[in-house]
Amino acid sequence: MTKKFYVVRVGRVPGIYETWSECERMVKGYKGAVYRSFLTLAEAKKFMGDNLKADDNTDDNTADDMPYAFVDGSYNSVTKVYGYGGFLIYNGEKHIIQGSGNDEEMAAMRNVAGEVLGSMAAVELAVKLGIPKLDIYYDYMGIEMWATGSWKRNKKGTIAYYNYMQEIKDKIDIRFVKVKGHSGIAGNEEADALAKQSVGIE
Numbered sequence: 001m002t003k004k005f006y007v008v009r010v011g012r013v014p015g016i017y018e019t020w021s022e023c024e025r026m027v028k029g030y031k032g033a034v035y036r037s038f039l040t041l042a043e044a045k046k047f048m049g050d051n052l053k054a055d056d057n058t059d060d061n062t063a064d065d066m067p068y069a070f071v072d073g074s075y076n077s078v079t080k081v082y083g084y085g086g087f088l089i090y091n092g093e094k095h096i097i098q099g100s101g102n103d104e105e106m107a108a109m110r111n112v113a114g115e116v117l118g119s120m121a122a123v124e125l126a127v128k129l130g131i132p133k134l135d136i137y138y139d140y141m142g143i144e145m146w147a148t149g150s151w152k153r154n155k156k157g158t159i160a161y162y163n164y165m166q167e168i169k170d171k172i173d174i175r176f177v178k179v180k181g182h183s184g185i186a187g188n189e190e191a192d193a194l195a196k197q198s199v200g201i202e
Contacts, residue, residue, distance in 0.1 A: 005044035010034035013068070013137070015185030016044050022177060025135075041183075048184055068135040068177075069122040070187035071097065071143070073114025074195035080107045084118025085194025087187075088125055088134075095129075097121045098198045106157050114195055115140045116161040119147065123165070126172055133173040139181030139188055147176070 006023035008014050011033045017023045020037075027033035038044040071086035083100030099121055106113040119136055126134045138144065145151035146158045147165040165174070179185050181192070196202070 002039065004037045004039060005041055006035065006037050007044045007047050008033070008035045009048060013185065013187050014048075015179070015188070016041070016048060016183045017185075018180055022179065025177065045184065066133060066135050067091075067126065067131045068137060069097070069126070070137045070191040071115070071118035071122050072139065072181075072188065072191035072195040073111040073116075073118055074192070074199045074201060075107075075110040075114065076199040076201055077110075079200060080104075081199045082107055082110060082113040082117075083195055083198035084114040084121060085196070085198050086118050086122060086191040087194070088122055088129075090126075090129055090131055095125060096194065097125060098194055100198045105155070109155055109157055111195075112140065112142060113157050114199070115143055116146060116157050118191075118195065119143050120161055120164055123168060123172065123174060127168055131172060133175070135175050135177055137177045137179050137185075137187055137191075139179055141178065144176035144178065147174070 006017040006020060008023055008026045011026035011030050013026050023035060027035050036047055067090040069086055069088040073084050075082045081100050081102050086097040088095045088097060122136055146153055146161050149162060153159045153162050179188050181188060
């Protein structure tokens, strides 16, 4: 099967996606959506053009849309601090999510510790805000696999993450959406920058 790259220039979250299902979520029901598919990443980036690093302009369109969050993790190898960054969009408002820690066992997981804590933080905030459904955009597969129990949990952080997600599943409906990291998706780039900031990396 020929691999394609799907570019959303105008949609819920502009960016370059690797599957049609991801692209469809960004454009289906979105008035004035602009998107195309390409056979090479170079062509996709060229079509994306100035929108590649653009801030997502969903604030004008999110009132009736699905609330969503972008999360990412980072690790400072010098200070042994792990952390997370991201944001949650709900009713047109952006809520920044950041945090860090230096627990020795968690630090052994490096940036993965931040990944799972970031996802937990997003869900905690959503529950606090009374959001019934949330899309979580992530670039590390463990975010979804540990939450759903598809991957074996053998670290303190992954066990706590799974247990928390099981505890709150009756309060909120979570849908995980995988995106390609460092591919020009504005929300992912912002989450990455916030995660680095949280551990002191500029």
